[in-house]
Amino acid sequence: MNPSEEIDNLIAQNQDWRGATLAKLRKTILEADPEIIEEWKWMGSPVWELNGIICVGNIFKKRVKLVFNDGAALSDPDRLFNAGLTGNKWRAIDVSEGDHIEEGALKALVRAAISFNQAKGHK
Numbered sequence: 001m002n003p004s005e006e007i008d009n010l011i012a013q014n015q016d017w018r019g020a021t022l023a024k025l026r027k028t029i030l031e032a033d034p035e036i037i038e039e040w041k042w043m044g045s046p047v048w049e050l051n052g053i054i055c056v057g058n059i060f061k062k063r064v065k066l067v068f069n070d071g072a073a074l075s076d077p078d079r080l081f082n083a084g085l086t087g088n089k090w091r092a093i094d095v096s097e098g099d100h101i102e103e104g105a106l107k108a109l110v111r112a113a114i115s116f117n118q119a120k121g122h123k
Contacts, residue, residue, distance in 0.1 A: 003040040003047075010046065014059050017097045021064045022046070022057055025095070028103045029055070032110035052117035054110055066093045070120075074112045078105035 001009065007026065011019045029048050030036055036054065039047040046057040053069040068074065071081055071091025080101065083092035095101060 003038045006040040006044075007038060007046045010044070010059065018059045018064050021095050022059055025057065025064065025066060025101065025106070028101075028106045029110050031103075032107040033114055036110075036114075048110075050114045050117060051121050054113040054117070062096065064095045066095075068092065068109070068113055070113065070116050073116055074109060076109060078102060078108070080105055080109055 007022075011023045011026075013019070014022070026038075026046065026048075030038075033050060035050055037049045039049055041047045041056075048054045048057075055069065056067045058065045058067070065083070067084070068081070068091050070089065071084065072088050074091070076091070080093050081091040083094045084090050093101065093106075
């Protein structure tokens with residue numbers, strides 16, 4: 001299977017709120033930039049990339065997590081990051097059942113990660 005099919009399969013295997021949540025987050029991420037590439041890494045994690053990793057998605061028992069590789073370097077005016085706040089590299093968004101993530105805010109965060117990746121590549 002290609003990476004997009006692997007992600008489709010992961011969503012299909014989780015037919016509760018977690019699969020639906022990952023599907024919605026995925027759709028929003030992909031809408032942020034048409035050049036985003038889906039990958040499947042680390043023995044079963046959806047990864048979205050453009051000029052480097054933007055974020056990784058994971059489904060856990062009680063949450064869906066999006067980890068932004070360089071999240072500590074990104075502006076988060078909408079305060080989406082709610083996990084991994086103590087380190088100096090990554091930041092995460094933990095989504096629990098019933099949580100709402102504003103699509104526009106997530107797209108802005110994804111675009112900030114893309115810009116950061118592009119800037120890193122030009123150093």
